[in-house]
Amino acid sequence: MVNKLADFFKHPLLYIILAAFLARLYFLVYHGIAWWDSSVYIGLGKYIFSGGAVGVNEAFRPILWPLILGFVWKIGINPLIFGMVFDLILNLASIYLVYIIAKKIINRKAAMFAAILMAISPALVFYSSKALTENLAIVLILLSVYFMIEKKYVHAGLFAGISVLARYPNGLMLPSLILFVLIFGRGGWKFKLKDSFRIAEGFVIPIFALLLYNLISFGNVFYQFTEAQKAIAQAGAFFPEPWFYYFSAIMAECFLSVLFFYSKYLAWKEKNRNIWLMGIIFLVFFIYYSTVDRKEIRYLMVVLPMLYIPVAYALENLYYKRLFGKHVAKYVIISLVVLFAVSSFFAAKSLQDQFYRPETGDVMNNFYNSAALVGKDVISSSPVPAAYMDLKLTLMEPEVFYKYVNMSSNYYLFYTCDFFCSDASCTENRKAFLNIIKNKRTLVYGKKEENGCEYLIYENS
Secondary structure, three states: OHHHHHHHHHOHHHHHHHHHHHHHHHHHHOOOOOOHHHHHHHHHHHHHHOOOOOEEOOOOOOOHHHHHHHHHHHOOOOHHHHHHHHHHHHHHHHHHHHHHHHHHHOOHHHHHHHHHHHHHOHHHHHHHHOOOOHHHHHHHHHHHHHHHHOOOHHHHHHHHHHHHOOOHHHHHHHHHHHHHHHHHOOOOHHHHHHHHHHHHHHHHHHHHHHHHHHHHHHOOOOHHHHHHHHHHHHHHHHOEOOOOHHHHHHHHHOHHHHHHHHHHHHHHHHOOHHHHHHHHHHHHHHHHHHHOOEOOHHHHHHHHHHHHHHHHHHHHHHHHOOOOOOOHHHHHHHHHHHHHHHHHHHHHHHHHHHHOOOOOHHHHHHHHOOHHHOOOEEEEOOOOHHHHOOOEEEEOOOOOOHHHOOOOOOEEEEEHHHOOOOOHHHHHHHHHHHHHHHHHOEEEEEEEOOOOOEEEEEEOO
C-alpha cells in the first residue's frame, strides 16, 4: 500500500494536473462578474426547482447543467460558486481521461504529451471555471470515446446521448461514431451494422427522455431544438464570423495543430484505427461549426481532445523515433512545448483582460446584486442578476422593446449596451423605448460608464 502511494506521487501525470490546477486557479480567483450563459443556466435551474417562483425561463437551453445547478441551489449551496468549482474539477478530469485514452490507443509517452497539451491549452485554461457547459460536455464525450475504444458500443452511445443534454450539437457524436464503425469497423457489413445499431440503442435512451420532457412541458417533442436553432441564427446575425474562422482560431489555440495531418499519415502507416476515430469526430464537429455564423473557440472546445491526442501521437513519433536526428528532435520538441506553454498562458490572460469585469464595487452591489431586488419581479436586459439573487427575472428579447412597456413587473433593470441592434430602425425603437420607461417609471439607480453605456434601474411605482 505504501509503495503504491509512493509510486502515485512519483507519477508525472500528477504534476501535470497540479500545474494545470495552479494555472487555472488564477482564472478561478479573478473570475469577475458571472458570464451571460452561466447566469442563464443558474437562473433556469432556480426556475425549475422553485416551480417558476424565481429564476429565468429560457426554455430552449439544454437541461442537464441547469438541473445540476438548480439542485445544489435547492439544497442551500451557492450555485455560482459550485458551478465554477465543479467546472474546474471537470476540466482537470478531462486531462486525466485524455491521458487514459491516449495511453490505451498509443502508449504512455504519447499520453503524457496529450495531457500536457490539454493542460496548457489557452481555451481550456481560460474557460476552466466559467460555470458553462463545455467542460461537462468534454467529459461526457471523452467517456463515450473511451467506451467506443473498449468496444462497449451501447455505453458509448449512451454517453454520447447524455452529452446532448449538455450541448445540442453533441448530437453529431452519433453520426461520427457510426461513420467510424462503417469505415473502420471489424468484420463484414453484418457486424458493422450490428455495432452501429448498438451505438444508436444507447444514444436514444437519454434522447427519448429529452423528447418526452419537451412533449410534456411544451407540447412539441422538438420544441427545444427548434427554439435553440432560432437563437443560434439570431446570435449569428449579431456576431457573424467568416467560414474560415476556426482555421485561424485553431492555429492560434495551438500552432502544433499542423501535426494533426501528419498523425493521419502515421495512423494509415501503422494501422491505428483509433486515431481515425479522433479525426472523424473532430472533422465532423469542425465542419458543422464552420457553417454556423456565430463562432467562438469555446464551441469547438468540446472536441479539442480529439485534436490533441492525434497531435500527441505525432509528437511522440518525432520525439522518440528521432526523425530529425538523435538529438535534434529532442530539443526541438521540448522547445516547441515550452513555447506553447508560455504563449498559452499569455493568450488565456489576454482573453481574461478582454472580458474581465470585477465582482466588486458600486455596480455589483447596486445593480447585479441589489438587496432591493430580491424576491421581486424584474424585467431585465441581462440574466446576470439571476446568478446572484433569488428574483423572478424576465429576460428581454433582442430588438423587441414595446412588448415590455406595459408588462407587469416591480422593476426594470437595463444595461444599455446589452441592447444589440442590427439596423437603424431597431436603434430608433430602442431610444424611444428607453424614453417611455424614463417618463413612466421612477429611476432608483443610474450609472454611466466612460464608453457611454448606462446601468439603469427603474421602479414601477
